[in-house]
Amino acid sequence: MVTQAALLDPAVAEAPGAPAIRCDDVAVRFITERRTVTALENVSFEIAEGSFLSLLGPSGCGKSTLLRVVADLVPPTEGRVTVLGGSAETARRDHALGFVFQDAALLPWRTAIQNVSLPLEVGGRSVLPPGSPTPTELLALVGLSGWENAYPHELSGGMRQRVSIARALVGGPKVLLMDEPFGALDEITRDHLNEELRRIWQETGTTILFVTHSIYEATFLGQTVLVLAANPGRVREIVPIDLPADRTLDIRETDHFMRIAARLRRLLGEA
Numbered sequence: 001m002v003t004q005a006a007l008l009d010p011a012v013a014e015a016p017g018a019p020a021i022r023c024d025d026v027a028v029r030f031i032t033e034r035r036t037v038t039a040l041e042n043v044s045f046e047i048a049e050g051s052f053l054s055l056l057g058p059s060g061c062g063k064s065t066l067l068r069v070v071a072d073l074v075p076p077t078e079g080r081v082t083v084l085g086g087s088a089e090t091a092r093r094d095h096a097l098g099f100v101f102q103d104a105a106l107l108p109w110r111t112a113i114q115n116v117s118l119p120l121e122v123g124g125r126s127v128l129p130p131g132s133p134t135p136t137e138l139l140a141l142v143g144l145s146g147w148e149n150a151y152p153h154e155l156s157g158g159m160r161q162r163v164s165i166a167r168a169l170v171g172g173p174k175v176l177l178m179d180e181p182f183g184a185l186d187e188i189t190r191d192h193l194n195e196e197l198r199r200i201w202q203e204t205g206t207t208i209l210f211v212t213h214s215i216y217e218a219t220f221l222g223q224t225v226l227v228l229a230a231n232p233g234r235v236r237e238i239v240p241i242d243l244p245a246d247r248t249l250d251i252r253e254t255d256h257f258m259r260i261a262a263r264l265r266r267l268l269g270e271a
């Protein structure tokens, strides 16, 4: 598949099949007045285009930092980050990245559709790229048809998070970076959105990097789980999830799922 970056950078066109995200020996150190924190050390991995990788690890192991490095919000102190065959900065400038945080962060004075349209107003993209879904279509994709004119205070927490996912998908980003997007939701809503997210991923073909603390969420969602160890944050193991592509939540009750979850729990215990 020719990436968006390949269309812009002739050097990239010579490398077909490049992974969507690649980190080579990435280290991030934060230097404050009182101390230096090594948030990440020697982190190397890659994610194929269109795939779904869950990033799992104990609190403080650098999951958000890694996402922010890929998003070009934090520069790596060492190593190299490649997104869609080019730099993270190029990917960000080309609007090839979508970001979803734990807090939906909607503007309370704007309706759902106006919140979804926001990136088109502030991102210098008054016109959508040809073929990319409209804000109305994106609200339908996340299951919110009929709620276009509702204000955030009229929506449940899960609905607000759906709006933020729709907003992140404006312009058809190739890569979606999700930082514990369902962490603040109740378990039933979270389960439901897990199923919905897999459907959205399959329908859009977006590459997803998904940060979570939850072993079950990481296993259910991902094709691969990258387990990070803490102090300093480093790759503990990259675990392929060999569950069927068509998954419903019932799969969590199977022996196979339980075995994978138990393995991840052991890895986390050693992390």
Ligand SMILES: Nc1ncnc2c1ncn2[C@@H]1O[C@H](COP(=O)(O)OP(=O)(O)OP(=O)(O)O)[C@@H](O)[C@H]1O
Binding pocket: 030, 031, 032, 037, 038, 039, 057, 058, 059, 060, 061, 062, 063, 064, 065, 066, 213
């Ligand atoms: N801007 C910053 N300045 C200084 N230290 C930072 C900064 N951002 C993160 N850190 C430190 O880097 C380490 C990793 O933080 P990070 O938020 O990436 O971890 P995390 O795995 O996402 O944590 P959690 O699961 O609790 O959200 C922590 O020790 C944190 O204190």
